[in-house]
Amino acid sequence: MASVEGGSLVLFSTEIAQPEIDIAALVVTYSRLLFRVAHSVLRNQAEAEDVVQDVFVRVIESRRSIQAIRDMRVWLVRIAWNLALDRRRRIRPEQIDESFAESLATNTAPADERLAEAQRMSSVLREMDRLPRAERCVLLLSAIGELGTAEMAKVVGRSESAVRALLFRARTRLRERLEEQGGGR
Amino acid sequence: MINSEETIGKVLAGLRDAQASPGLERRILATVEVRTSQRQAAKPSWTWGVAIVSVVAACLFLAITAIYRHGQPSTQAQHHAAPAESAGDAQEALLLSQKPLTSTRSPIRVATPMRRVKTISAEEAVLLRDMRVPSHPAPEAPLTNEEKLLLRAVHLGDPQVMAMLNPEVQAREEAESEAEFQKFVDQSSKDIQEPNQPTE
Numbered sequence: 001m002a003s004v005e006g007g008s009l010v011l012f013s014t015e016i017a018q019p020e021i022d023i024a025a026l027v028v029t030y031s032r033l034l035f036r037v038a039h040s041v042l043r044n045q046a047e048a049e050d051v052v053q054d055v056f057v058r059v060i061e062s063r064r065s066i067q068a069i070r071d072m073r074v075w076l077v078r079i080a081w082n083l084a085l086d087r088r089r090r091i092r093p094e095q096i097d098e099s100f101a102e103s104l105a106t107n108t109a110p111a112d113e114r115l116a117e118a119q120r121m122s123s124v125l126r127e128m129d130r131l132p133r134a135e136r137c138v139l140l141l142s143a144i145g146e147l148g149t150a151e152m153a154k155v156v157g158r159s160e161s162a163v164r165a166l167l168f169r170a171r172t173r174l175r176e177r178l179e180e181q182g183g184g185r
Numbered sequence: 186m187i188n189s190e191e192t193i194g195k196v197l198a199g200l201r202d203a204q205a206s207p208g209l210e211r212r213i214l215a216t217v218e219v220r221t222s223q224r225q226a227a228k229p230s231w232t233w234g235v236a237i238v239s240v241v242a243a244c245l246f247l248a249i250t251a252i253y254r255h256g257q258p259s260t261q262a263q264h265h266a267a268p269a270e271s272a273g274d275a276q277e278a279l280l281l282s283q284k285p286l287t288s289t290r291s292p293i294r295v296a297t298p299m300r301r302v303k304t305i306s307a308e309e310a311v312l313l314r315d316m317r318v319p320s321h322p323a324p325e326a327p328l329t330n331e332e333k334l335l336l337r338a339v340h341l342g343d344p345q346v347m348a349m350l351n352p353e354v355q356a357r358e359e360a361e362s363e364a365e366f367q368k369f370v371d372q373s374s375k376d377i378q379e380p381n382q383p384t385e
Contacts, residue, residue: 023217027210039203049205053216060221104199120188124196143197171193178189 027056030073033146034080040140041084043100043125047091051083058083074154077147081137081155097125127177135170138163 031052038051058079059066069075101121105114128136134156141152153160305313328336338346348354 024214027213027217031210031213032205035205035209036201036203040200043200045203045206048203049209049212052205052209053213056213056217057220060217061224100199101196104195117192120192121196121199124192128196139197140200143200145201174193175189178192182189 023056023059026059026072026076030076031056033073033144034076036144036146037077037080037141038084040143041081041088042091042096044091044096047087047096048084051080051087054083055079071151071154074151077141077151078155081141098122101125123181124174124178127174127181130177131170131173134158135166135173138166139170139174142167 034052034055035048038048039045042048042051055076059076098118101118102114104121105118107114109117128139131139137156138152141147141155147155149160149163153163156163156166158166338350348358
């Protein structure tokens with residue numbers, strides 16, 4: 001694997017003709033983070049990996065203007081986030097959410113309990129999608145666990161205090177809606 | 186209450202702990218490499234583009250130069266053709282009809298406006314030859330009645346009439362006629378007076 005990555009690194013360095021832009025290093029450093037960003041939106045492994053590939057293709061295409069980018073990490077996260085949202089519009093998220101919820105359910109529990117837990121998780125995912133856009137965005141980015149408030153603020157284009165407020169409102173609104181559903185049942 | 190918070194936490198933890206399949210970096214690098222090579226194969230490199238543009242520009246320059254050089258002698262030939270009209274017109278028209286005008290360049294530059302002269306066809310050459318033929322005198326106008334009478338008198342050769350055409354002869358003739366008339370009048374008056382006299 002190291003040899004493959006090393007060969008790709010040399011190839012990209014000669015193609016780009018800008019030694020400071022090392023695509024292989026970017027892939028090694030950020031691919032896992034970008035995968036989680038895309039997966040938080042798509043909740044599907046294959047789709048998220050496709051998004052990560054598309055991110056680095058975009059990096060290659062915009063390599064001439066890449067020198068002007070101050071925060072590479074935030075820039076890549078924003079690309080992955082937008083590509084994932086775009087891809088989610090083309091797929092059927094209901095079926096994907098059900099399979100993801102089933103994968104989250106505890107395998108050791110009995111089948112009926114596992115099914116009920118999967119249904120509860122499906123309802124959580126469904127209510128997350130019904131949140132206002134800014135709240136949903138902040139909630140998902142915070143769920144990744146690798147982005148600080150300042151980075152989330154750059155990704156969503158808000159201030160840090162606004163991000164904290166959005167995160168608080170998102171958690172509160174999501175909990176209230178789920179409790180309403182539980183009371184109704 | 187606790188259930189909902191716990192479920193939210195599980196879902197968010199599941200999103201956080203999502204793991205890509207092994208070998209993600211290698212697959213991404215391979216994919217990016219393939220896409221980049223496809224994109225480069227689809228697009229011609231900029232050096233080829235520069236070469237193509239250079240060749241096209243050179244062809245355009247040569248074509249414009251050739252057109253300009255074709256245009257100048259033909260206009261000069263038109264200007265210099267006027268003096269040599271009579272003898273070589275037929276040959277010139279024949280040459281004009283057979284080939285475009287690329288003949289000798291005159292050392293004298295004629296200030297002519299930039300005008301493009303196209304190749305002359307056979308029909309145009311005939312018209313050009315007719316145009317360059319020297320103009321003849323105008324045909325004679327028909328004679329007036331006076332001229333016809335004069336011509337008839339001249340051709341008859343009547344001496345008296347011919348003499349009348351001379352003003353001196355005419356004046357002398359008129360003087361003689363006047364004198365004869367006066368003589369006749371005088372003679373007549375004498376004859377009238379004599380019978381009145383007593384003759385008895």
